[in-house]
Amino acid sequence: MFIVESNLPLTARFALASIAVGTSGISTGLVAWCGMPYVITLRRLNPEENSGAEGVEMTTLNLFLRPKITTVYDPMFLVETKRAFAKWELAGAITLPAGKSIAPGTEETVAETTDKEGNIIGRWIVTWGNDGEGTCHQVGDIIRYFNVHEELLI
Template identity: 75%
Template sequence: MFRSPVLATCYRTHRLLNYSTTSLRLRPRSALHVGPARAVSTSTISRNEQKPPVAPQPPPQAEKARYIGPLTQTFRRLKIFSMSSFMLSCTLAPFMFIVESNLPVSARIALASIAIGTSGVSTGLVGWCGKPYVTTLRHLTPEENGGAEGIEMSTLTLLLRPRITRVYDPTFLIETKRPFAKWELADSLVLPGDKTVEPGQEETVAETMDKDGNVLGRWVVKWGEGGEGTCHEVGKIIRYYNVHEELL
């Protein structure tokens, strides 16, 4: 097109400049606002960094720790299973006399008696072993216990009825030789020399109540000469307690 190479170079340079200018004019306006938007976000972050740190709130005061027997559910299920098997044995025993069989009546009576007796003995053993097991234990504050510290322990009967025993003087709790128990209420106790009581005076050491607060039994001490006290039971009181001492 151009015979002179200088003119051809100038022409190509002119076209390249016109193309760049046109592309700039056709660029959408939204693309030109990238810079200001980035500047706004940077200023927002800087303002957030300048805010004073918020002081952490103190955690709420924890409730008083209370002992919970780790084998509570195990004893509960064992009692339920034992009672269910005993009731099933009593229910099925009459069918031994109804169903036709070549066994004589004496043999049927023996079989029914063995079935009911075996189930009854096992249920009684479960109740005896699980009766002293303490499901929950908590300390009584002096405000609750007339100015002295005490202990409140909960147990379950064979029929899973709760029994709550309050020991107003933990001094009367001693180690026991009964199987499946750790503590028992002492039969007798001698006061230290710095304490004096009137001979013949009686005091309630512990009380067992049901879930409604009705007193079922008491452990009463009668003081004699020299501060020697002899205890006796009034009503039905839970005397033995099985606790995990390593968890107290």
């Protein structure tokens, strides 16, 4: 735009170049937002490899196509979501099933996200309150939303 001879003033050329770069950035951001929760592999964790409980391990990709592995230690914390382009999310609040109890104020890690080397980059932690009600929060960069294709659920 700047090399080609034209009758456009320099400010108009800068405006056109800015619009082109801005549009490209916005579209890349939208594609990343839509594709971020897409699960490429789903693996069920047996009780033997997950401290006596069933769990789920999901692999997603970031904008640079680097894998991020999120391990959910208790599938009870995966709930349906209303977010577009996602099927599940990590629950923000949860109530223990009848018959189970836990001491108020106790915290436990429900899910962890790691990079491909296994370094923990984020955790989803529940803090238990009275009557088995838990409130969850993130520490670090956890993947919270997941778009799981039906073929992976078999």
